Amino acid sequence: xxxxxxxxxxxxxxxxxxxxxxxxxxxxxxxxxxxxxxxxxxxxxxxxxxxxxxxxxxxxxxxxxxxxxxxxxxxxxxxxxxxxxxxxxxxxxxxxxxxxxxxxxxxxxxxxxxxxxxxxxxxxxxxxxxxxxxxxxxxxxxxxxxxxxxxxxxxxxxxxxxxxxxxxxxxxxxxxxxxxxxxxxxxxxxxxxxxxxxxxxxxxxxxxxxxxxxxxxxxxxxxxxxxxxxxxxxxxxxxxxxxxxxxxxxxxxxxxxxxxxxxxxxxxxxxxxxxxxxxxxxxxxxxxxxxxxxxxxxxxxxxxxxxxxxxxxxxxxxxxxxxxxxxxxxxxxxxxxxxxxxxxxxxxxxxxxxxxxxxxxxxxxxxxxxxxxxxxxxxxxxxxxxxxxxxxxxxxxxxxxxxxxxxxxxxxxxxxxxxxxxxxxxxxxxxxxxxxxxxxxxxxxxxxxxxxxxxxxxxxxxxxxxxxxxxxxxxxxxxxxxxxxxxxxxxxxxxxxxxxxxxxxxxxxxxxxxxxxxxxxxxxxxxxxxxxxxxxxxxxxxxxxxxxxxxxxxxxxxxxxxxxxxxxxxxxxxxxxxxxxxxxx
Amino acid sequence: xxxxxxxxxxxxxxxxxxxxxxxxxxxxxxxxxxxxxxxxxxxxxxxxxxxxxxxxxxxxxxxxxxxxxxxxxxxxxxxxxxxxxxxxxxxxxxxxxxxxxxxxxxxxxxxxxxxxxxxxxxxxxxxxxxxxxxxxxxxxxxxxxxxxxxxxxxxxxxxxxxxxxxxxxxxxxxxxxxxxxxxxxxxxxxxxxxxxxxxxxxxxxxxxxxxxxxxxxxxxxxxxxxxxxxxxxxxxxxxxxxxxxxx
Numbered sequence: 001x002x003x004x005x006x007x008x009x010x011x012x013x014x015x016x017x018x019x020x021x022x023x024x025x026x027x028x029x030x031x032x033x034x035x036x037x038x039x040x041x042x043x044x045x046x047x048x049x050x051x052x053x054x055x056x057x058x059x060x061x062x063x064x065x066x067x068x069x070x071x072x073x074x075x076x077x078x079x080x081x082x083x084x085x086x087x088x089x090x091x092x093x094x095x096x097x098x099x100x101x102x103x104x105x106x107x108x109x110x111x112x113x114x115x116x117x118x119x120x121x122x123x124x125x126x127x128x129x130x131x132x133x134x135x136x137x138x139x140x141x142x143x144x145x146x147x148x149x150x151x152x153x154x155x156x157x158x159x160x161x162x163x164x165x166x167x168x169x170x171x172x173x174x175x176x177x178x179x180x181x182x183x184x185x186x187x188x189x190x191x192x193x194x195x196x197x198x199x200x201x202x203x204x205x206x207x208x209x210x211x212x213x214x215x216x217x218x219x220x221x222x223x224x225x226x227x228x229x230x231x232x233x234x235x236x237x238x239x240x241x242x243x244x245x246x247x248x249x250x251x252x253x254x255x256x257x258x259x260x261x262x263x264x265x266x267x268x269x270x271x272x273x274x275x276x277x278x279x280x281x282x283x284x285x286x287x288x289x290x291x292x293x294x295x296x297x298x299x300x301x302x303x304x305x306x307x308x309x310x311x312x313x314x315x316x317x318x319x320x321x322x323x324x325x326x327x328x329x330x331x332x333x334x335x336x337x338x339x340x341x342x343x344x345x346x347x348x349x350x351x352x353x354x355x356x357x358x359x360x361x362x363x364x365x366x367x368x369x370x371x372x373x374x375x376x377x378x379x380x381x382x383x384x385x386x387x388x389x390x391x392x393x394x395x396x397x398x399x400x401x402x403x404x405x406x407x408x409x410x411x412x413x414x415x416x417x418x419x420x421x422x423x424x425x426x427x428x429x430x431x432x433x434x435x436x437x438x439x440x441x442x443x444x445x446x447x448x449x450x451x452x453x454x455x456x457x458x459x460x461x462x463x464x465x466x467x468x469x470x471x472x473x474x475x476x477x478x479x480x481x482x483x484x485x486x487x488x489x490x491x492x493x494x495x496x497x498x499x500x501x502x503x504x505x506x507x508x509x510x511x512x513x514x515x516x517x518x519x520x521x522x523x524x525x526x527x528x529x530x531x532x533x534x535x536x537x538x539x540x541x542x543x544x545x546x547x548x549x550x551x552x553x554x555x556x557x558x559x560x561x562x563x564x565x566x567x568x569x570x571x572x573x574x575x576x577x578x579x580x581x582x583x584x585x
Numbered sequence: 586x587x588x589x590x591x592x593x594x595x596x597x598x599x600x601x602x603x604x605x606x607x608x609x610x611x612x613x614x615x616x617x618x619x620x621x622x623x624x625x626x627x628x629x630x631x632x633x634x635x636x637x638x639x640x641x642x643x644x645x646x647x648x649x650x651x652x653x654x655x656x657x658x659x660x661x662x663x664x665x666x667x668x669x670x671x672x673x674x675x676x677x678x679x680x681x682x683x684x685x686x687x688x689x690x691x692x693x694x695x696x697x698x699x700x701x702x703x704x705x706x707x708x709x710x711x712x713x714x715x716x717x718x719x720x721x722x723x724x725x726x727x728x729x730x731x732x733x734x735x736x737x738x739x740x741x742x743x744x745x746x747x748x749x750x751x752x753x754x755x756x757x758x759x760x761x762x763x764x765x766x767x768x769x770x771x772x773x774x775x776x777x778x779x780x781x782x783x784x785x786x787x788x789x790x791x792x793x794x795x796x797x798x799x800x801x802x803x804x805x806x807x808x809x810x811x812x813x814x815x816x817x818x819x820x821x822x823x824x825x826x827x828x829x830x831x832x
Contacts, residue, residue: 031686034682034685034686037682037685038671038674038682041673041674041678041682042671042673042674045673045674045675045678045714046673049673049714125669126669128635128669129668129669131634131635132633132634132635132658132661132663132665133658133683133686133687134654134655134656134658134659134661134686134687134688135655135686136654136655137654310634310637310654311637313635314635314636314637317635317636318594318596318636319596319597504672504716
């Protein structure tokens, strides 16, 4: 070997600059300010561009947001007033609703923060750029952490705000209660974000260990496969013949987990409820618990994630793609064989989309976790009091399950289907040059997402119906409805994703939380509310077998549901194809 | 200005860079060449502090990039192969952000921005959003951002991609001028003609190992080829491949 290296022995003495802690703090503040100025400029330019090129689009969006906000407010305001008419019991139910809300909010925020943190801190191109600049790693970390909190929280806050306002107005809250609310909300959001970043930071280290990776996959598959077994193992509660008050007690008992003093959701809810009742000292006590825990979590994050930030980033980007083994090749062949009935270009596009999705565990794990939780909940219905098997409750829970399934589906279509066109990014020209009509590209994306949605949601509805022992007709109606809803939700997400593409953005979380993504989520929520409401109205009297069952209401409701679904799937589908055909890249 | 001491990076079971020892003094333009996947970009990512070495260390202006990353990075102007740009900023806003982060005062930022807008022919596009820039203008902007704080160390991955001949000439002259003023330039490239034209020394990396390093004359002597850098490169890497096969 010809080796002509001119190697000089490197001096062992390296320069170390001594600066005081105060100087470091001042510089940290200055750097953080520069990063915020950067975001301010980006936001201002984006808004200017939107107002210049899509003024109408912008105002329609704002109008829709306001209408939805007003709708949520009106619904909860009337519900709270209604519940208040049940002396004694009403307030208990309202309070439990607040506990449930903060409980669910905390879980959702933790999940979304984990996903967004992983995307922002480890996968984002911007992070790589910022890490090459002379900025302390801690500043890059903190700045992106704050951005993550904002991205994961703002839509939730928008949806929660009208609920709290309705609560406030029906309970004549004091000024202190209103003022305390942002602090409780911030405490909860920050705690969820810190837990989210801790989980996200663990992922690269887990991925590094081959055996751990295999173990995680085995655990997930085992949990999924053993689901029917749990169903058998969960003991059914003995028939309950008690009165409705006893039933109410049991139902409240089933949501008692939300009252666990170990849960952050409880601290926020209890603190706010105490504030609403004018018990300032008790409220401050819960605020202190929330704050102390947030500070403790911050200390943990600072000592672990922040200090090893660049190391974690480096570990994630030092992964070596596994060698394609025989098994992998066989899997690839099997995947192509499944779609062998399709024309070659269509099959190629479909296999590409599937592979891209499956090779991003951070993406599909979210879907698995969300639907996993829903499955566990549905299996747990068996444990509910037997009064649930009375027609009224059976109906109510069936439609509640349908609503919950479609809500999760809406979250997932916004998160995965909506950004799919934008994520084609700079390589979209490859699709543009393929010998396939653009409308066919749209159709492939629609059908693949629709089939996936149906495959996941219909079994869940069948399981729920089986456990609740509902009639065949009801099973047909709910399963038919969930198929319709999957069609509309996927059509909305595909259509709007094509109408509002963001080809320069590579972060799906940012794409989904943008204007089009938010509009998609809101329209999906409106559609789900109308569908579930109309179907519940149509099926309730019919199932009860009362005289009202013979009225025109069910027919009208079904016609309304069909018309709404046809319109909801056709319009975005057509507009999406039109936008794609006009799209320049 | 740039020193590496047994710099090594291992990805899983593959050693991407092995025991790399380099010393690039002030005023030297060093070209780093090698086949695809030889370890050039990994080396650069370790030099700018993005990837942590498995073993060894990298020093920039005497600062260990791992231990004193902020001080070291203040000295660096980095041009990656796939630069990240903020699409919703104008060129001027982006340069202002870069100037601020590098600790320049407002007056110097304005003066420097004006200088590089003129030099790189970006004045007409300066107040347009970056998303509307062509590939060539983006590349010019990246150079402007890297030059803005007058770095003592320039680390460049594929410098001439997307540049028109006039701008390419301008960049080459600018790099030479910077070296004359005492900067050190580390340039990774596949364009051997550029390396041959402007580099003081050339390092050839192959399968993670530095197989040759020296002036063009020294490399010619070692390879026994009295021709262009391209022929020298092909000969040296071919010999290395033969040795690998024999092993």
